[in-house]
Amino acid sequence: MADEPTGGRDAAAWSPLDSEGWYAARNATTALRDVLVRAGLEKDFPYLRADLNAFGHGLVELGRVSPDTAERLAELLRLALTSGFSRDRNHDDHEPTITEEHKGRA
Incomplete structure (x- = not known):
């Protein structure tokens, strides 16, 4: 509605970089990538990537x-x-655990 507060931001300006989910996925992907490299499997997972679903x-x-x-x-x-x-x-x-070990990555 026209009278709803927007908090100074337009919904169209949303970025995945504003999402905790994005950083969690990116950090987990990085941790997994590092282990795959140590195991010699880095070329066997060409589609490995961080992502967000429609709900963030x-x-x-x-x-x-x-x-x-x-x-x-x-x-x-x-x-x-x-x-x-x-x-x-x-x-x-x-x-x-693996997750805690890489939690501090940015």
Whole structure:
């Protein structure tokens, strides 16, 4: 409506750079990219990118990969799980998860 306050900003001027979701997706994408590089898989994920959905929620687009790449990724995840890495290992001993390790990136 014409009488609604706009806060000095036009809705058409919105930018993903004004969104926390964008930065969360970008930081997660960067963290994943770094791990893929260390694993030698950087060329196997050509569609990896940060994105936002229509609601401004951050997403990480992994894209399509070859069956060989999917098998290698599955093996890396299996090795991580058998070596003791767990998403829930953040209680008393507070060993940082991948997300926490890269949280401070800008």
